[in-house]
Amino acid sequence: MNQRKPTLEKINPEFGNSVFVKKSTSENTDTRPFWHFHPEIELVYVDKGAGKRHIGNHLSYFNNSQLLLLGSNLPHNGFTDRLTQHGSEVLVQFKPDFLGAYFFDVPEMAGISQLFERAKNGILFKPDTKRKIGKKIQKLNDVKGFERVMLLIKILHKLAEAEDYEILNADEFVFETETQDSNKIDIVYKHINENFKNHISLDEIADKVSMTVPAFCRYFKKSTGKTFTKLVNQYRVVHATKLLSESQMSITDVAFECGFNNFSHFNKLFKEFTGKSASKYRGEMITMYAT
Numbered sequence: 001m002n003q004r005k006p007t008l009e010k011i012n013p014e015f016g017n018s019v020f021v022k023k024s025t026s027e028n029t030d031t032r033p034f035w036h037f038h039p040e041i042e043l044v045y046v047d048k049g050a051g052k053r054h055i056g057n058h059l060s061y062f063n064n065s066q067l068l069l070l071g072s073n074l075p076h077n078g079f080t081d082r083l084t085q086h087g088s089e090v091l092v093q094f095k096p097d098f099l100g101a102y103f104f105d106v107p108e109m110a111g112i113s114q115l116f117e118r119a120k121n122g123i124l125f126k127p128d129t130k131r132k133i134g135k136k137i138q139k140l141n142d143v144k145g146f147e148r149v150m151l152l153i154k155i156l157h158k159l160a161e162a163e164d165y166e167i168l169n170a171d172e173f174v175f176e177t178e179t180q181d182s183n184k185i186d187i188v189y190k191h192i193n194e195n196f197k198n199h200i201s202l203d204e205i206a207d208k209v210s211m212t213v214p215a216f217c218r219y220f221k222k223s224t225g226k227t228f229t230k231l232v233n234q235y236r237v238v239h240a241t242k243l244l245s246e247s248q249m250s251i252t253d254v255a256f257e258c259g260f261n262n263f264s265h266f267n268k269l270f271k272e273f274t275g276k277s278a279s280k281y282r283g284e285m286i287t288m289y290a291t
Contacts, residue, residue: 020093040093042070045137048087055122056169071120111160122168129162245285
């Protein structure tokens with residue numbers, strides 16, 4: 001059986017540097033998100049912005065800021081839908097052995113080595129660590145060479161010590177997508193993202209990737225671990241969390257705005273995906289923003 005993998009992205013650090021660092025702002029963000037992986041570990045810090053997280057088998061919405069660490073070859077689909085005014089995103093990428101094959105095997109580096117293992121499933125760091133580490137990550141963009149390497153090790157050491165984090169791809173589902181079909185999943189995700197508010201038939205989406213409906217259903221389930229319908233509904237629920245936290249729309253209107261034609265079905269799926277009702281979720285968001 002052929003081994004399947006998503007698009008391999010080539011990372012090219014600047015000459016003389018083994019660590020790639022890129023800072024983007026609302027004025028210069030021009031990268032199109034796409035479904036990809038790379039052997040480099042990826043550290044992402046957004047200080048002001050909002051968008052969807054799609055990492056491995058995890059899908060959620062973030063608002064305001066985020067700090068993520070993604071391990072080698074963990075498929076993901078980009079993060080920032082928009083950066084707010086004066087907002088920025090710092091992207092840091094480096095190979096696990098950028099300091100040599102055995103550097104992180106020594107006892108003093110055991111914490112960072114364990115951090116890299118956890119990162120294989122994607123780590124989201126919570127507000128306390130995000131506040132402490134965010135400015136240091138931004139500073140990586142201002143230094144080079146030895147200073148950049150030393151600062152990165154200090155950042156990784158602090159992240160290894162942090163206890164306020166969440167593993168995003170907790171079920172450890174391993175994605176499999178053929179390299180020659182690397183654009184198929186990307187096409188599907190892009191179509192869902194642009195059309196989830198409307199009904200998307202299996203005939204429609206299968207035609208997008210030139211497959212029969214039965215072949216597409218088998219391919220999609222094998223590649224993502226989910227049925228196509230389940231993923232579309234998850235996109236809708238994620239959009240609902242955004243509207244519940246950012247708008248004054250009634251919960252009924254939110255349900256229909258997100259593409260649900262049946263309110264009770266929306267309530268059932270919202271609780272299934274988030275673990276709470278839509279009204280409880282909105283109440284928690286109001287309390288959080290008030291404090």
